[in-house]
Amino acid sequence: xxxxxxVGQSLGRVGGEDRVTGRQKFAADLRIDNTLQVKFVTVDxxxxxxxxxxxxxxxxxxxVRCILTAADLPQPVPKCGPAYDDRPVIAVGETRFxxxxxxxxxxxTEDAAERAASLVRIEYEELPPxxxxxxxxxxxxxxxQDHLKSNVxxxxxxxxxxxxxxxxxxxxxxxxxxxxxxxxxxxxxxxxAAPDPDGITIWSPxxxxxxxxxxxxxxxxxxxxxxxxxxxxPGGGFGGKGWPKVxxxxxxxxxxxxxxxxxxxxxxxxxxxxxxxxxxxxxxTGFDATGRIVFQDLEANFLIGAYAxxxxxxxxxxxxxxxxxxxxxxxxxxxxxxxxxxxxxxxxRGFGTPQASWAVESQLNExxxxxxxxxxxxxxxxxxxxDEEFIPNETGADGNWREAxxxxxxxxxxxxPLGPNQGRGISLGLKxxxxxxxxxxxxxxxxxxxxxxxxxxxxxxxxARTVFTQIVADELGIAPDRIVVVMGxxxxxxxxxxxxxxxxxxxxxNAIIKACEHVxxxxxxxxTELGTDxxxxxxxxxxxxxxxxRGEVIGLGSARSAYVAGHPLGGKSAFWEMMxxxxxxxxxxxxxxxxxxKLVLVSDIGKALNPMQVETQDExxxxxxxxxxxxxHLILDDHGRIRNLGALDYRIPTIEDIPAQLHSFLIENGDGxxxxxxxxxxxxxxxxxxxxxxxxxxxxxxxxxxxxPITPERIWQAIQKEQTHGRQ
Amino acid sequence: xxxxxNGQEIARDVAQHHTLLxxxxxxxxxxxxxxxxxxxxxxxCTVLLDGKAINSCLVLAAEADGSIVTTIEGLEKDGQLxxxxxxxxDKGAVQCxxxxxxxxxxxxxxxxxxxxxxxxxxxxxxxxxxxxCAGYSRIIDAVREASGGRK
Numbered sequence: 043x044x045x046x047x048x049v050g051q052s053l054g055r056v057g058g059e060d061r062v063t064g065r066q067k068f069a070a071d072l073r074i075d076n077t078l079q080v081k082f083v084t085v086d087x088x089x090x091x092x093x094x095x096x097x098x099x100x101x102x103x104x105x106v107r108c109i110l111t112a113a114d115l116p117q118p119v120p121k122c123g124p125a126y127d128d129r130p131v132i133a134v135g136e137t138r139f140x141x142x143x144x145x146x147x148x149x150x151t152e153d154a155a156e157r158a159a160s161l162v163r164i165e166y167e168e169l170p171p172x173x174x175x176x177x178x179x180x181x182x183x184x185x186x187q188d189h190l191k192s193n194v195x196x197x198x199x200x201x202x203x204x205x206x207x208x209x210x211x212x213x214x215x216x217x218x219x220x221x222x223x224x225x226x227x228x229x230x231x232x233x234x235a236a237p238d239p240d241g242i243t244i245w246s247p248x249x250x251x252x253x254x255x256x257x258x259x260x261x262x263x264x265x266x267x268x269x270x271x272x273x274x275x276p277g278g279g280f281g282g283k284g285w286p287k288v289x290x291x292x293x294x295x296x297x298x299x300x301x302x303x304x305x306x307x308x309x310x311x312x313x314x315x316x317x318x319x320x321x322x323x324x325x326x327t328g329f330d331a332t333g334r335i336v337f338q339d340l341e342a343n344f345l346i347g348a349y350a351x352x353x354x355x356x357x358x359x360x361x362x363x364x365x366x367x368x369x370x371x372x373x374x375x376x377x378x379x380x381x382x383x384x385x386x387x388x389x390x391r392g393f394g395t396p397q398a399s400w401a402v403e404s405q406l407n408e409x410x411x412x413x414x415x416x417x418x419x420x421x422x423x424x425x426x427x428x429d430e431e432f433i434p435n436e437t438g439a440d441g442n443w444r445e446a447x448x449x450x451x452x453x454x455x456x457x458x459p460l461g462p463n464q465g466r467g468i469s470l471g472l473k474x475x476x477x478x479x480x481x482x483x484x485x486x487x488x489x490x491x492x493x494x495x496x497x498x499x500x501x502x503x504x505x506a507r508t509v510f511t512q513i514v515a516d517e518l519g520i521a522p523d524r525i526v527v528v529m530g531x532x533x534x535x536x537x538x539x540x541x542x543x544x545x546x547x548x549x550x551x552n553a554i555i556k557a558c559e560h561v562x563x564x565x566x567x568x569x570t571e572l573g574t575d576x577x578x579x580x581x582x583x584x585x586x587x588x589x590x591x592r593g594e595v596i597g598l599g600s601a602r603s604a605y606v607a608g609h610p611l612g613g614k615s616a617f618w619e620m621m622x623x624x625x626x627x628x629x630x631x632x633x634x635x636x637x638x639x640k641l642v643l644v645s646d647i648g649k650a651l652n653p654m655q656v657e658t659q660d661e662x663x664x665x666x667x668x669x670x671x672x673x674x675h676l677i678l679d680d681h682g683r684i685r686n687l688g689a690l691d692y693r694i695p696t697i698e699d700i701p702a703q704l705h706s707f708l709i710e711n712g713d714g715x716x717x718x719x720x721x722x723x724x725x726x727x728x729x730x731x732x733x734x735x736x737x738x739x740x741x742x743x744x745x746x747x748x749x750x751p752i753t754p755e756r757i758w759q760a761i762q763k764e765q766t767h768g769r770q
Numbered sequence: 771x772x773x774x775x776n777g778q779e780i781a782r783d784v785a786q787h788h789t790l791l792x793x794x795x796x797x798x799x800x801x802x803x804x805x806x807x808x809x810x811x812x813x814x815c816t817v818l819l820d821g822k823a824i825n826s827c828l829v830l831a832a833e834a835d836g837s838i839v840t841t842i843e844g845l846e847k848d849g850q851l852x853x854x855x856x857x858x859x860d861k862g863a864v865q866c867x868x869x870x871x872x873x874x875x876x877x878x879x880x881x882x883x884x885x886x887x888x889x890x891x892x893x894x895x896x897x898x899x900x901x902x903c904a905g906y907s908r909i910i911d912a913v914r915e916a917s918g919g920r921k
Contacts, residue, residue: 058859058864058867059851059855060867061864061870062842062859062864062870063842064800064801067801068804068868073799153785153787227868227902228804228812228868228901229866276866277804277868278865278866278868279866308808309808503866503867503903654862655862658903658904661908662902662903666902689806689807689811694900696898696899696900697892697893697899697901697909697910704905
């Protein structure tokens with residue numbers, strides 16, 4: 043490649059100006075003439091048998107154009123989903139989670155749609171729901187999906203060696219829980235579906251436009267070519283906007299009324315649409331007397347929702363690498379995706395790894411204490427060397443991970459004395475990246491020497507547009523302000539698997555480099571044909587070649603990670619996303635309040651193509667991690683309704699909750715498979731925040747809390763219990 | 771009703787139950803002001819109403835009759851970004867950008883009332899504005915930069 047003038051610089055965000063002026067058009071900002079507004083009608087419990095739907099009063103509201111129920115759809119009602127075709131387009135006969143649409147109303151105005159929706163009367167009989175891991179595992183419980191034999195949708199077994207035969211000097215055994223949390227992107231999920239002469243166009247702030255196209259086409263029974271997806275840049279995704287939800291229903295509705303239909307989810311409806319899987323992890327970890335891990339014996343039960351969504355993949359991928367960035371001589375991991383009458387859980391930054399990491403990292407701390415080892419030292423003894431295979435037949439350690447550990451320890455001043463009620467914790471996190479997947483990119487070098495990049499990646503704040511611009515600027519020697527990155531329209535941009543698993547910089551980045559190489563090779567051919575200097579300015583060369591009629595050069599590039607038949611995940615991890623986190627806290631034992639004095643993050647990222655963007659991703663990721671560590675959890679009542687539904691009762695970190703000091707460090711050894719040796723980044727920041735903070739709290743006030751979030755109430759109760767216990 | 775929005779006088783009929791936020795976004799097409807929680811908790815819809823930062827989802831449009839409203843669209847002057855807007859870009863405070871219009875309007879009010887806020891005062895001033903992308907610290911840096919302020 044050409045010299046690196048732009049890659050590695052903190053170029054300002056492409057699209058930044060639009061975002062500070064209000065000019066950026068998010069999905070909810072789009073207006074299309076002749077559009078009907080949509081509201082859904084639901085029942086007031088999770089699980090109910092639908093007896094009858096009465097729509098007469100609603101239909102009489104002025105401006106109502108359609109009231110759609112399951113009976114109005116093709117029979118049997120199509121089922122769809124990204125992995126399993128198990129979710130009916132609209133509830134049929136029975137609802138399976140609170141908030142599942144039973145009726146859709148389309149009207150000329152939002153007011154009319156809302157009024158009509160309030161007048162639809164659904165007669166139903168509430169049925170007992172399955173809401174917990176214990177209930178889902180109980181064979182006596184009702185089935186969430188009645189064609190299955192149990193509520194265990196999938197069960198996964200990974201491991202090596204012989205755990206049962208292994209001898210350990212010290213065994214730590216505990217249960218850990220991780221709560222249901224919701225993504226809480228500030229942008230609402232908003233959609234427009236509009237019939238067109240070719241088929242249908244759907245606007246959705248979707249992270250993976252090509253997955254949405256496939257799912258909608260499947261639901262309609264159409265070829266994918268007839269479905270066009272336009273994905274405006276999402277206003278935050280975090281996995282919640284990854285996989286299709288209500289778009290198939292809106293597609294049917296739009297086709298029925300023959301007009302565009304628009305639906306904007308309220309925040310409350312969004313809580314009912316997307317969440318992270320909660321988990322209960324039983325961990326039994328064996329160590330020798332020197333602190334080396336002899337075995338990891340893990341049983342992880344993830345409570346997914348009523349439908350698969352991408353849940354089983356979350357469970358299998360997270361549990362496959364659940365032992366973390368450590369050598370374990372023997373390992374046995376059993377994990378399950380359990381159906382329940384709750385919101386379908388989906389991808390959420392970290393993709394199941396934070397749930398496992400919380401348990402495995404906390405185990406290490408307890409073992410260190412038991413063995414009289416320092417909590418950094420026990421990690422030092424178990425972290426694999428560079429290139430060491432720590433999971434059999436899998437990509438080895440692709441970084442100097444001990445360097446990350448040492449850097450985090452140094453940055454938090456691990457060895458320095460602490461004041462009363464203060465503590466420090468350290469923790470590592472490891473996430474497998476994209477396995478089998480593919481990205482294609484087109485780079486069009488226009489006649490005036492400017493360029494357009496066509497990419498199916500979604501820029502949801504991670505800054506893909508900026509990084510792709512930097513890559514092309516270097517590869518083709520063009521100023522960034524003469525490069526435009528086009529995204530999101532499946533009728534324009536070529537195929538991309540997904541914007542997930544921190545894969546875009548590596549895969550789409552490599553595809554774009556190849557597309558630029560393709561452009562350069564064509565320019566060289568043109569120069570040869572013309573017998574001119576290939577280093578001429580592009581504009582001059584193209585003018586000489588095409589003449590006054592003008593033309594352009596189009597480069598195509600692709601990158602994929604191979605599908606490996608028989609591999610438990612379909613392919614090896616392209617790289618590892620590895621991070622170290624260290625926290626220093628002070629706890630008020632009278633109230634249980636935690637003050638995060640300092641939080642440091644060290645990410646092993648190969649190469650930062652835009653250091654500021656990587657750091658801000660890590661910082662944001664870490665603060666999101668503080669959410670599930672200290673305050674966030676969805677609470678259900680006995681009817682399966684979320685009790686803390688909405689921003690008033692579900693707290694995410696505010697500007698007043700951030701650590702007094704927050705520092706992000708990057709390790710750049712150029713050892714990744716992406717452009718300039720980059721690895722993916724952006725999820726790492728939150729992988730092991732919970733264990734780092736939990737460990738610090740434990741050191742500060744001596745209590746071990748194994749249930750997240752670690753609320754002041756839980757800390758205070760644990761301290762009281764400890765004191766009572768101490769007095770006896 | 772009649773009101774002045776970003777220096778322009780506007781006279782319109784408005785539904786009595788519509789909020790100022792709905793009026794801005796749906797009736798006159800100023801979509802720079804964002805809606806998220808619709809209950810005054812997230813700050814995405816922050817605008818200046820007669821010089822004060824308010825959640826426009828909690829104010830009925832009719833209540834703004836005769837008022838002066840400034841939205842994010844009104845900050846640029848003669849094609850020049852407001853120093854706050856520029857600082858948000860320069861300091862890396864913008865990620866997905868959805869919360870940013872409300873965040874900047876809240877910061878605008880803060881700096882108007884206190885031209886040289888401390889970090890604690892910045893946090894207090896922006897405590898009602900949620901961001902899910904950022905670690906917030908770059909937002910604090912941006913406000914401090916725009917205030918021309920002390921470290």
